[in-house]
Amino acid sequence: MSDNTSFDGQVVMVVGAANGIGRATIGLLKSRGARVIALDLNAPALEAVKVEFSLGEEQVKLLDVSDQDAVVKAVSEIHRAEGRIDALVNSAGMTGPTNRRLNTIDWPEFEKTLRVNLFGAIWLTQNVIPIMQGQKYGRIVHVSSIAGKEGNPGMAPYNTSKAGMIGFIKGVGKEVAPEGITINAVAPAVIRTPMNADTSDETLKYMIARIPMGRVGEAEEVAETICFAASKACSFTTGFTFDASGGRATY
Numbered sequence: 001m002s003d004n005t006s007f008d009g010q011v012v013m014v015v016g017a018a019n020g021i022g023r024a025t026i027g028l029l030k031s032r033g034a035r036v037i038a039l040d041l042n043a044p045a046l047e048a049v050k051v052e053f054s055l056g057e058e059q060v061k062l063l064d065v066s067d068q069d070a071v072v073k074a075v076s077e078i079h080r081a082e083g084r085i086d087a088l089v090n091s092a093g094m095t096g097p098t099n100r101r102l103n104t105i106d107w108p109e110f111e112k113t114l115r116v117n118l119f120g121a122i123w124l125t126q127n128v129i130p131i132m133q134g135q136k137y138g139r140i141v142h143v144s145s146i147a148g149k150e151g152n153p154g155m156a157p158y159n160t161s162k163a164g165m166i167g168f169i170k171g172v173g174k175e176v177a178p179e180g181i182t183i184n185a186v187a188p189a190v191i192r193t194p195m196n197a198d199t200s201d202e203t204l205k206y207m208i209a210r211i212p213m214g215r216v217g218e219a220e221e222v223a224e225t226i227c228f229a230a231s232k233a234c235s236f237t238t239g240f241t242f243d244a245s246g247g248r249a250t251y
Ligand SMILES: NC(=O)c1ccc[n+]([C@@H]2O[C@H](COP(=O)([O-])OP(=O)(O)OC[C@H]3O[C@@H](n4cnc5c(N)ncnc54)[C@H](O)[C@@H]3O)[C@@H](O)[C@H]2O)c1
Pocket: 015, 016, 017, 018, 019, 020, 021, 022, 039, 040, 041, 042, 045, 063, 064, 065, 066, 091, 092, 093, 094, 095, 116, 143, 144, 145, 146, 187, 188, 189, 190, 191, 192, 193, 194, 195, 196
């Protein structure tokens, strides 16, 4: 029996690859045989990932997902160079304003968070789907957040972007369901990554208190869920948001 969690012979794009969850996902994908293409806007961190995972020059690309033209170009260049894109993992994200009531947030700040977290996800999806349709196979995984399910006070742009992602994949999942393509999201609670490096101890305590397992999650644990959703093994689940919250959200 073949191992459907193996990525042997598959090309997997990982966006937001330079840190945290994206970086951990690269390690797991590589260990399961994938040819990984790592994309991020942080050049020094991307270079470190290239060295850590022994990636070739053509396997790392600078990309700002909030730039639609750049997304179109990156996907088309990867397709031309690799001949296929079996899976897209999108872990790029920013927190945006925190501890700010809605009416204190200027629109440019609000829009920036939407452009990175939500528009980027939409543009990536729009560009990989025709390639996956041609292959009659594809897996798309976007990293959402518990914030998209429950909402964090003081973080309206982030909540909106992550909830938007959850709604986005539901309908698109149904559109492409007959075409061999699945699109899912993963919604983590607080995970130990650089994104939380500046989170105060008080806020971390508050968040951990809401997690029945009583601890933060590790990037490697989220990577396991992502890799399942990005693999052939995820053959009968689409439009779904997997939970990675230590029991906080059970829906
Ligand atoms: N860490 C958590 O507690 C947590 C919880 C829930 C959801 N998430 C989500 O998980 C995803 C990964 O977060 P993380 O914790 O690994 O954070 P991280 O900051 O460690 O990694 C995010 C990566 O995205 C990249 N990125 C940011 N803006 C980008 C852009 N415009 N274009 C391309 N790349 C960009 C960053 O350079 C970074 O390498 C994010 O979408 C985040 O919202 C994280």
